[in-house]
Amino acid sequence: MYIDLIAGARPNFMKIAPIIDAIKAAKEKGTDIDFRLVHTGQHYDKNMSGSFFEQLGIPAPDVNLGAGGGTQAEQTAAIMTGYEKLLMEKPSDLCLVVGDVTSTMACAITAQKMHIPVAHVEAGIRSGDWKMPEEINRLATDAVTNYFFTTSEIANENLRKSGVEDDRIFYVGNTMIDTLLKHRSRFQKPAVWDEVGLVEGNYLVMTLHRPSNVDEEENLKSLMDEIIANTKDLPLVFPVHPRTAKMLNNLGISHERLHMVEPLGYLEFNYLVERSKAVITDSGGITEETTVMGVPCMTLRDSTERPETITIGTNELLGVNPDAIQPALEKLFAGEWKKGGIPEMWDGKTSGRIVEHLIELLNK
Numbered sequence: 234m235y236i237d238l239i240a241g242a243r244p245n246f247m248k249i250a251p252i253i254d255a256i257k258a259a260k261e262k263g264t265d266i267d268f269r270l271v272h273t274g275q276h277y278d279k280n281m282s283g284s285f286f287e288q289l290g291i292p293a294p295d296v297n298l299g300a301g302g303g304t305q306a307e308q309t310a311a312i313m314t315g316y317e318k319l320l321m322e323k324p325s326d327l328c329l330v331v332g333d334v335t336s337t338m339a340c341a342i343t344a345q346k347m348h349i350p351v352a353h354v355e356a357g358i359r360s361g362d363w364k365m366p367e368e369i370n371r372l373a374t375d376a377v378t379n380y381f382f383t384t385s386e387i388a389n390e391n392l393r394k395s396g397v398e399d400d401r402i403f404y405v406g407n408t409m410i411d412t413l414l415k416h417r418s419r420f421q422k423p424a425v426w427d428e429v430g431l432v433e434g435n436y437l438v439m440t441l442h443r444p445s446n447v448d449e450e451e452n453l454k455s456l457m458d459e460i461i462a463n464t465k466d467l468p469l470v471f472p473v474h475p476r477t478a479k480m481l482n483n484l485g486i487s488h489e490r491l492h493m494v495e496p497l498g499y500l501e502f503n504y505l506v507e508r509s510k511a512v513i514t515d516s517g518g519i520t521e522e523t524t525v526m527g528v529p530c531m532t533l534r535d536s537t538e539r540p541e542t543i544t545i546g547t548n549e550l551l552g553v554n555p556d557a558i559q560p561a562l563e564k565l566f567a568g569e570w571k572k573g574g575i576p577e578m579w580d581g582k583t584s585g586r587i588v589e590h591l592i593e594l595l596n597k
Contacts, residue, residue, distance in 0.1 A: 234266045234595045237325040237344070241275030241300070241312070241336025243285070244409075244518050247499065248331040248354060250289045251411035251584035259588050266592060269325060273312045273336040274299040288500050289412065305335060305366060312339035320347050326595060327352055330374060331408070333367040333538075338374045345377040354408060354587065356381035357388030357397075360538040371538070380594060382587050385541045385576060405586040406578030409518055410525055414581035416500060423501035425494050429468055433508040436468040443515040445553055446533055447477045450484055455555040456533065457486045460513060463562040466490070470505060472497045511565050513558075520548040525579060529570040531561050547573035 238253065240246050249270070256268050272294035286293060298315030300308055312335065320343070328344035330337040331354040341351045353374055360368050375381065381397060383389050384407045392402055425431070439460070441447050446456060460469065473481070473493045481493065497505070503522065506512055511529040512519060517539050523530035524546025532550050542548035547570070551557040564570060578586075 234264075234327075234592070235325045236266070236268045236327045236329055236591070237340075238268050238270050239273065239316075239328060239330045239336055239340040240270070240294070241273035242332075242334045243276065245331050245334060245336070246285070246291055247289065247412045247518075248408045250291045251408050251415065252329070252331075252354070252587060253291065254415075255584040255588040258585075259592065264592055266588070269296065269323075270294045271316070271319070271340070272297045273315070273340065274301055275308060275312065275334060275336045285498060288498060289416065300336075308335050309339045312336055313343045316340050316343045317347065320344065320349065325349060327591065329354065329591075331355055333358070333370045333374070335366070335370060338370040341374045341377050350379040351377060352380040352382060352591065353378040354382045355384055355388075357383050357390075357392040357402075358385075358538040359388075359391050360536040362536045368538070380590070382590070384539075384579075387540055403587075403590050404578065405590070406580060406583035407521060407576075408583050408587070409521055410579040411581050411584050412499075413503065413522055413525055417503070417507075419500055420504035420507060421498070421500040422504055423494075423497055425470060425492060426505070429470070429492050431468060431470070431505075431508075434510050436470060436509055437464055438505050438509045438512045438514075439469055439471040440512075440514045440516055440519060441471075441477065441533070442474060443534065446515050447480065450480065452553065452555070453480065454484050454486060456553075456558070457481070457484075457491075459555040459558040460562075461488050461491060463559045464490070465566065467510065468492060470494065470509075472502060511570070520546070521579075523547055524573060525575055527573060529565055531558075531565075541576045545574050545576050547571065 238249050240249050256266055259266050274297050300311040327350050329352045330341050344351050356375055362368055381392055381402045382405050389402050389404055447453055469491045471493045478493055507526050512523050513531045515533045520530050520539055520542040524542045530548040535552050537550055551561055
């Protein structure tokens with residue numbers, strides 16, 4: 234049994250790392266199973282260098298398709314062309330894709346057209362917002378998927394509503410949490426901790442990357458002004474992409490409490506998150522991690538594909554209107570933020586469940 238593991242962006246590798254561990258563990262027990270780690274090259278990130286793979290125990294990719302950048306259509310075409318060539322040279326028994334990036338959709342379609350079954354990890358999650366490229370990727374991927382591995386009962390129901398039979402849906406949990414729990418004891422203090430003199434529970438972490446937040450200058454300025462004005466005397470640590478940093482500088486946004494730093498490694502970033510008073514973000518994955526670590530989280534988006542982080546966890550959806558920031562922060566500082574809980578099966582054992590199902594399915 235030979236499985237392609239597809240990754241194209243940094244979060245994909247975090248989701249695939251524990252699956253690699255589970256496959257290796259099954260192989261060591263004598264199971265006929267092996268994998269090929271395929272990096273599509275969708276994103277080049279200097280922080281995805283050897284240190285990132287070393288931190289998470291990820292082997293070097295077996296193949297890099299080198300898709301690179303370009304428009305979404307150009308990137309999709311490059312990934313599909315590269316993966317098709319790879320499958321023609323050496324087909325696999327299964328294509329396993331994770332998440333919702335362009336690589337997920339492109340490789341799923343390519344594999345299915347070459348009669349190779351597709352498994353989708355994080356299947357069935359939906360934001361309902363078709364303006365997000367990720368939502369289109371989710372819908373297209375699930376339309377050609379054979380086996381659906383889900384993180385929540387909400388995702389299961391989304392799939393059922395679209396006509397997927399129960400015997401193809403496997404509620405297994407969240408591989409991102411497998412990675413988080415495995416490495417939690419190894420979180421590393423980043424340089425900014427001592428440089429700024431941070432104190433546990435007495436600072437906030439920020440991340441912003443969605444175009445709706447960072448590409449519209451007036452909105453970005455309003456968001457930042459509201460955050461700075463309503464965070465009392467607490468430091469704000471903002472690991473920021475260079476493009477966003479340039480925009481913030483152009484807008485003249487600076488403050489003695491605002492500390493813009495380079496993007497951080499996985500272990501360093503989560504060290505900060507775990508010890509923060511709260512996180513302000515527009516990321517989906519971070520809301521899962523804050524939920525498990527019990528850290529208050531405010532999401533600057535109008536919709537989320539991870540509603541369990543709100544109904545069960547520590548996350549609240551504020552929208553993109555800057556006026557929502559002040560009341561949310563007042564609630565936080567009044568000690569009235571919800572405690573939250575951890576969703577079912579977010580227990581660090583998801584990848585083992587996935588591999589058990591794959592062995593059973595592929596040996597039928």
